[in-house]
Amino acid sequence: ETGVTQSPTHLIKTRGQQVTLRCSSQSGHNTVSWYQQALGQGPQFIFQYYREEENGRGNFPPRFSGLQFPNYSSELNVNALELDDSALYLCASSLSDKRDEQFFGPGTRLTVL
């Protein structure tokens, strides 16, 4: 059984740029959630994707957007990067009927300069 994978591992961007982060869900899982984890904090829910549609969103502005593909993999896009967007971005996958039992990938560390 393959676990959740994310790419890239690390990324450095400058303010105002755009970034795309990628996630492959655990095999058999059809639901993907994205979280932002600032240093020293717990993860914060960004949004969840199921059947290629956004299915729940946290308190994040529209410049945070996502996609889910037919193979259940997902992308997180962030436009107009701000310094406060520097964080560890975590992807978690789950089964649609067990969306609370989420399994996390290793994360992408984004630094905005």
Place this chain on the structure above:
Amino acid sequence: GQQLNQSPQSMFIQEGEDVSMNCTSSSIFNTWLWYKQDPGEGPVLLIALYKAGELTSNGRLTAQFGITRKDSFLNISASIPSDVGIYFCAGQAGGTSYGKLTFGQGTILTVHP
């Protein structure tokens, strides 16, 4: 939004000691989960709890879903050096929040050999 208060913030214990940590919420959750996060990695699911009053074990770990549905506890017995890490509680409210996990701030555990 919902807040989870996790305590203690950090713990320094001797190998072999037992550890207790807890999490409280201002609102009711349908699911409580406990995760462990090692440096540079994503959170790993330890225990999931689905019913008020439920007591569940996973090896040396035991967690309980509080009767009021507003709290949860995690105990680690006979700690070992590899227990070092950050422990997070997470809750899920259900309804329109199904699949959206709210995390505590984490408990940093240090185990001295």
